[in-house]
Amino acid sequence: MTLEQQLKQATVAIFKEQFGADITPDTVTINITKKEHEGDYTIVVFPLIKFSKQGPEQTAEALGNALKEKTGFIGSYNVIKGFLNLSLTDGYWLNRLQDISDNAQFGQLPLQTEKVVLEYCGPNTNKPLHIGHVRNMLLGFSMSEILKAAGYPVTKVNIYNDRGIAICQSMVAYRHFANGATPQSSGIKGDHFVGDWYVKFNQVAKEQMAELQNAPEDKDEAKKLTPIFKEAQETLLKWEAGDAETIALWEQMNAWVYEGFQQTFDMIGVDFQKDYYESQTYKMGKEIVDEGLQKGVFYQRKDGAIAVDLTADGLDEKVLLRPDGTSIYITQDLATAELRHEEFNMDKMIYVVANEQDYHFKVLKLALQKLGKEWAKGIYHLSYGLVESPTGRFKSREGKTADADDLIAEVLRIAEERTKELGKIEGFTEAQAQELYKTIGMGALKYLILRVNPYKKMIFNPEESIDFQGQTGPFIQYTHARIRAIMRKVGENTALTIPTGINLVDVERELLKQINEFENVVRSSAANYDPSEVANYVYTLAKTYNKFYHDVSVLNAENVKEKELRVALSNQTGLTIKKAMKLLGMDVPERM
């Protein structure tokens, strides 16, 4: 039972005994005491005075006194207006440190039975990854780590949008202009290579648009009249007909893309247990739509299209299948969801997809529920905001500023530059130095993105170089390296003992309180699908440690017991930072 629960239950009992009032635990609000007041936890008594039938101060006084008697771990309390501030005994806190230190699994919550499938990334195969994918991947990976820490078995899956008109456009441009070039022969990473042909296609289409006679005003309409666009459409038809030559080129180009993507995945440190391909699922879905038709939850329109009426749910009527029986986006997603349920029998399915698709996922979930799929209630759309530049949305035409690989290269370059400036790599081999740049650079990038609440859009300015000071990944990593330096001096194999019967100074107690919150944070960020809670927590923990580090000496503590305590606190802080950073997909260095 958590401390909070203990305090709530004790308060409930006290209200019964002293005031004869039946209150429920959730009428008791408990906060962490604000810094400017003395105490560890605060009970807000205003909501309780109608049960005690006394003023706020008398109620708080009576409750404080009774809690102190009853629990045995409250050392003192004070009352300010309607706030009862409780200070726990040092003995209580030392016991907590002992318990946490004894538990190598601290931060790992009890196993849950609900199985989770988590889809993230979802790239198109006609162009390289950009900053939006980076946010997606960081959120997806981090969320999977957090859910695992919260006890859920998680299966990570990816979906590749590997077919359609876009990839055909790359293929057409390649066929015309590449002269058989390959990523190898041109020295260009595979996904960029294919993306370059996509760009080429659009250039040519634009030129051809200029030559059109009586071109329509609408640019999209005009584009469709260009010879090269028509060729792309023919290519798509050939692909759908299974034309061998077309399929071969398509496979070749996608293979290049996957090779390129894999390098980026490795660099970022994300992985998937299973890959899905739109080319394999796009024809599925007719069955599931028929099922809905038979059950009478979907209906056939006069033109033959099958649709679902969601007006009762505040949405619209939505087409699910074309009149010719071919799938559209939603059809595939219905089928893929069903397929995943058959494969994994999951209780929850999380989709990490940008908030542009909020409406789509509402429809998807409702349609599946109308089909009577019980498991569909476990669908959760982890909707995240777009990454924008200070002037607005990143457009692919705005150059390469939003390209994932460029972004990574840039942050690694800064990491190297900063590290060398600070002279931090004495005694490092070249390989160790490179590893450090990667750890720090990726730490900076990942933290920058993950510290923002997912559902909010975030502003990223490519003109300003990424920070390495203040609330950043490197700050937290640095704190870890400082702790590790102390632990090396203590000696790696030295058994740590946690003293009893000593008084804690404020920084020590504050640090311990922070460490003690870790599991609450894991629980909360999992429940809210929000890695930024972990990101903000670990920053606060590191900040608190740096104050501790500055204010007191660990190795030259006043006496043996103090030293034991501070070593144990340092060690546990280091472990907790490492665990929290792992939940965010970040490494933490031994030195920096």
Added chain:
RNA sequence: GGCCCGGUAGCUCAGCUGGAUAGAGCAAUAGCCUUCUAAGCUAUGGGUCAGGGGUUCGAAUCCCUUCCGGGUCACCA
């Protein structure tokens, strides 16, 4: 236009299931390395929590409304 989401310090963000005097970082200014790593610590300045109304003992937080920004309303994905 209908629906959805956002608006907190110059900038980037916390805080939002109502609780004390709204917090961090960056940027600015001023200090701290004969002592465990200064990617650190400390201090100062900086706010009409978009505007207005309401509910409440108490509102950045909940409700209504106006303004501003974004998304979506495809037989695209």
